[in-house]
Amino acid sequence: MKKQIQKILYTPQDTRYLNYSTDLANPGEFPFTRGIYPTMYSGKPWTFREFSGFGLAHDTNQRFRFLLESGQTGLSVAFDLPTLMGYDSDHPKSSGEVGLGGVAIDSLEDMEELFRGIPLAKVSTSMTINAPAAIIFAMYLACAKKQKSKIRDLNGTLQNDILKEYIAQKEWIFPPKPSLRLIVDTVRFATRHVPKWNTISISGYHIREAGSTAVQELAFTLANGFTYVEEVLKTSLSIDQFAPRLSFFFNAHQNFFEEVAKFRAAKRIWAKKMRYTYKAKDPKSWRLRFHVQTAGCSLRAQQPENNIVRTAYEALSAVLGGTQSLHTNGYDEPLCLPTDESAQIALRTQQILAHELGITEAVDPLGGSYYIEHLTNQMEKQAEDYFKKIRSMGGVLKGIEENFFQHEIANASYVYQKEVEEKKRIIVGVNEYLTEKELWNVPIFKIDPKRENEQKTRLKHLKRKRNNSKVLKTLAQLRRKAETRENLMPYILESVEAYATLGEIVESLKEVFGEYQEPASAL
Amino acid sequence: MIRNNKIRILLAKAGLDGHDRGVKVIARALRDEGMEVIYTGLRQTVNTIVISAVQEDVDVVAVSILSGAHMTLLPQIWKGLKKYGRQDILLTGGGIIPPQDQARLKKMGIGRMFGPGDSIYHIVRYIRDSVSK
Numbered sequence: 001m002k003k004q005i006q007k008i009l010y011t012p013q014d015t016r017y018l019n020y021s022t023d024l025a026n027p028g029e030f031p032f033t034r035g036i037y038p039t040m041y042s043g044k045p046w047t048f049r050e051f052s053g054f055g056l057a058h059d060t061n062q063r064f065r066f067l068l069e070s071g072q073t074g075l076s077v078a079f080d081l082p083t084l085m086g087y088d089s090d091h092p093k094s095s096g097e098v099g100l101g102g103v104a105i106d107s108l109e110d111m112e113e114l115f116r117g118i119p120l121a122k123v124s125t126s127m128t129i130n131a132p133a134a135i136i137f138a139m140y141l142a143c144a145k146k147q148k149s150k151i152r153d154l155n156g157t158l159q160n161d162i163l164k165e166y167i168a169q170k171e172w173i174f175p176p177k178p179s180l181r182l183i184v185d186t187v188r189f190a191t192r193h194v195p196k197w198n199t200i201s202i203s204g205y206h207i208r209e210a211g212s213t214a215v216q217e218l219a220f221t222l223a224n225g226f227t228y229v230e231e232v233l234k235t236s237l238s239i240d241q242f243a244p245r246l247s248f249f250f251n252a253h254q255n256f257f258e259e260v261a262k263f264r265a266a267k268r269i270w271a272k273k274m275r276y277t278y279k280a281k282d283p284k285s286w287r288l289r290f291h292v293q294t295a296g297c298s299l300r301a302q303q304p305e306n307n308i309v310r311t312a313y314e315a316l317s318a319v320l321g322g323t324q325s326l327h328t329n330g331y332d333e334p335l336c337l338p339t340d341e342s343a344q345i346a347l348r349t350q351q352i353l354a355h356e357l358g359i360t361e362a363v364d365p366l367g368g369s370y371y372i373e374h375l376t377n378q379m380e381k382q383a384e385d386y387f388k389k390i391r392s393m394g395g396v397l398k399g400i401e402e403n404f405f406q407h408e409i410a411n412a413s414y415v416y417q418k419e420v421e422e423k424k425r426i427i428v429g430v431n432e433y434l435t436e437k438e439l440w441n442v443p444i445f446k447i448d449p450k451r452e453n454e455q456k457t458r459l460k461h462l463k464r465k466r467n468n469s470k471v472l473k474t475l476a477q478l479r480r481k482a483e484t485r486e487n488l489m490p491y492i493l494e495s496v497e498a499y500a501t502l503g504e505i506v507e508s509l510k511e512v513f514g515e516y517q518e519p520a521s522a523l
Numbered sequence: 524m525i526r527n528n529k530i531r532i533l534l535a536k537a538g539l540d541g542h543d544r545g546v547k548v549i550a551r552a553l554r555d556e557g558m559e560v561i562y563t564g565l566r567q568t569v570n571t572i573v574i575s576a577v578q579e580d581v582d583v584v585a586v587s588i589l590s591g592a593h594m595t596l597l598p599q600i601w602k603g604l605k606k607y608g609r610q611d612i613l614l615t616g617g618g619i620i621p622p623q624d625q626a627r628l629k630k631m632g633i634g635r636m637f638g639p640g641d642s643i644y645h646i647v648r649y650i651r652d653s654v655s656k
Contacts, residue, residue: 301638
């Protein structure tokens with residue numbers, strides 16, 4: 001067998017084709033490899049955006065108010081699995097899951113409770129929701145209207161990225177085509193009525209968590225981004241009307257320099273495609289704005305305190321890669337939801353990075369490193385190879401149908417696990433440096449299981465007190481409109497405002513759209 | 524039915540979460556180890572899992588749950604197996620299972636739960652040791 005010789009030294013030879021003004025340029029200049037703004041963190045560090053949500057709307061409302069009183073201006077909502085899957089809390093499939101991994105939202109009533117006393121025109125809210133994103137967005141808008149806020153002034157982000165669900169996270173409801181239609185409808189609606197809203201957060205995070213390599217994360221995410229752009233361009237919107245409101249969400253994993261290169265390559269590829277392929281003229285359309293979360297899948301249940309160190313290094317790669325905002329994980333997450341204490345350590349990790357290390361003093365401090373620039377070029381080239389492959393396959397939707405992405409990711413995760421098993425990859429405390437006896441002294445965060453029944457009772461009361469004939473009327477209208485090509489957002493909004501539940505709206509749409517079935521796949 | 528002496532194992536995803544990275548890696552690894560693996564796919568109900576286990580006459584049911592619903596779903600599956608008089612089947616699994624919960628499951632008679640960082644080698648050895656055939 002031919003033994004590959006690992007290259008260990010990088011010299012000007014490796015970057016000789018690099019042209020400073022066209023490949024790198026100063027921060028704030030096309031193609032933004034060195035950063036999308038001229039001063040980056042020197043005025044103000046990235047946004048510390050920690051994701052939270054648990055129990056019932058009331059519980060999360062308390063947590064939000066506490067965060068706002070502590071000086072945070074942005075909220076980030078985690079929803080529970082029934083909400084993410086479009087089931088009400090009283091659905092048999094929701095049993096045991098209500099309020100567990102996030103907050104349970106069944107209707108506008110819960111949304112009102114979630115933001116009680118919080119002026120929506122004054123905060124920015126990020127909502128991690130995908131398959132039922134249009135409905136949750138409608139609830140948020142309805143809630144703002146009830147507070148007498150103008151929806152034009154609302155600020156926030158909807159994840160709204162269904163393609164990576166089929167590829168990786170697998171929280172889907174409808175088949176791809178009607179799902180894409182709902183996304184396009186939200187983009188069209190927000191562009192007109194909620195212009196400051198970030199309509200899609202195109203996410204590689206979950207692709208990486210499912211086991212992909214860094215290159216796959218980069219390539220599949222950007223390919224999904226191009227797909228959304230092309231879908232919206234089929235409507236009357238032009239590229240510069242909606243592209244500035246698209247944003248990205250990446251993973252920060254452990255191979256430090258590879259991660260930095262991945263973030264830099266992403267900015268360059270997106271800028272070039274937007275400018276040259278999609279003919280965007282507004283520099284705002286060229287800029288890839290992104291959020292990063294450290295890699296949940298890199299955390300280990302063995303010697304869990306070590307995860308604090310892993311998370312800190314991962315966070316550093318995101319900052320050196322130029323992220324706009326960051327979530328750092330709690331060290332106890334391989335065991336349970338983070339406790340208050342571990343969530344605070346996670347936030348402190350970011351504060352130490354921002355204030356103690358001096359890394360905000362220069363913009364893109366790794367720029368020009370032979371190794372980093374070489375890796376950035378390589379990332380770009382390998383991503384381009386994937387784009388070609390995906391295009392020749394007939395695009396992202398075809399790839400999903402043919403299980404292309406799912407296979408690529410499953411293979412990569414199997415290879416990774418094998419390397420760990422065979423100790424080709426050392427994981428401290430897992431396959432090397434084991435301690436004699438595992439110390440289970442990590443405190444565990446628990447959600448009260450009684451919460452599920454409380455939420456079911458709330459829902460029962462709601463169904464008794466609302467105007468049920470109005471609910472049925474709006475749902476019938478929504479079904480009719482779903483069969484046309486009209487934008488569904490106004491009709492979803494009407495149903496939501498009549499206090500139709502998430503589950504009722506989803507079931508109505510299922511009657512027209514059907515449900516997604518994963519293609520039969522060999523493992 | 525003619526049975527060979529291969530260990531038969533039903534791998535199941537219960538609950539609403541879609542995290543199937545772990546279960547897919549395990550499925551492949553157990554097949555490589557010469558076991559007969561049946562994978563249910565995502566989001567199976569307790570009832571489907573119990574009935575499949577009985578009908579397929581498996582030696583092991585291994586459930587993957589990362590949603591946090593393990594204290595609801597695993598005891599239900601265990602009770603379901605009892606209803607069919609099949610608590611001879613080893614019920615094991617993996618996911619994000621806090622140690623306190625693992626201890627409680629063990630008391631009920633449910634097998635070991637594995638988590639992030641546990642090696643395939645240990646999982647295989649545990650299954651082989653528990654199912655003597």
